[in-house]
Amino acid sequence: QITLKESGPTLVKPTQTLTLTCTFSGFSLSTSGVGVGWIRQPPGKALEWLALIYWDDDKRYSPSLKSRLTITKDTSKNQVVLTMTNMDPVDTATYYCAHSTPVTPCFDYWGQGTLVTVSS
Amino acid sequence: QSALTQPASVSGSPGQSITISCTGTSSDVGGYNYVSWYQQHPGKAPKLMIYEVSNRPSGVPDRFSGSKSGNTASLTISGLQAEDEADYYCSSYTSSSTLYVFGTGTKVTVL
Numbered sequence: 001q002i003t004l005k006e007s008g009p010t011l012v013k014p015t016q017t018l019t020l021t022c023t024f025s026g027f028s029l030s031t032s033g034v035g036v037g038w039i040r041q042p043p044g045k046a047l048e049w050l051a052l053i054y055w056d057d058d059k060r061y062s063p064s065l066k067s068r069l070t071i072t073k074d075t076s077k078n079q080v081v082l083t084m085t086n087m088d089p090v091d092t093a094t095y096y097c098a099h100s101t102p103v104t105p106c107f108d109y110w111g112q113g114t115l116v117t118v119s120s
Numbered sequence: 121q122s123a124l125t126q127p128a129s130v131s132g133s134p135g136q137s138i139t140i141s142c143t144g145t146s147s148d149v150g151g152y153n154y155v156s157w158y159q160q161h162p163g164k165a166p167k168l169m170i171y172e173v174s175n176r177p178s179g180v181p182d183r184f185s186g187s188k189s190g191n192t193a194s195l196t197i198s199g200l201q202a203e204d205e206a207d208y209y210c211s212s213y214t215s216s217s218t219l220y221v222f223g224t225g226t227k228v229t230v231l
Binding site for chain 2: 037045060113
């Protein structure tokens, strides 16, 4: 059974750096083809893909946010960490991590999401 | 990379069929058979309903079906039920550096 759970601060100040951790179980990020991605959703708005890290440490980022994002993995801890620098109120959103299947590019398991508010 | 275009809302009565469109470009929807659809109930995480245009994961009712023609993909819900009322998002793999692009989302209302 695959599960994922996001953790991190619920409130950050403008210009601060956000660090979110995705802790997962039921799969290994050392298995060929597997990936973990981050997707966010501002209140009342659509989903936006942010970043993805694969089993071989290949990393992909949304071009519009690439300069602010870093994704890393700790295979031994079953965790993936996303950092986003220079936070702004427009970054207020629910942040989800999700499992990317090794068979086809899509997200088949999602965490419950964590709401991050950016405010002074 | 712009978001895929979906109608803001679609509605239908119980038992009816509805179709949600998802329009992209030849660099995403039209270029790959890697369109997926997600259902999202209020306050909940998205749930994968369709992958690779028309394949259903285990446990998804067969009244959910997907198709694609050119740069437009579609999700059809047949025999609409009250629990189908939710937001639906399409997504596509893309050849651009974006890798993934989501749709603008469609709110499905069961009348």
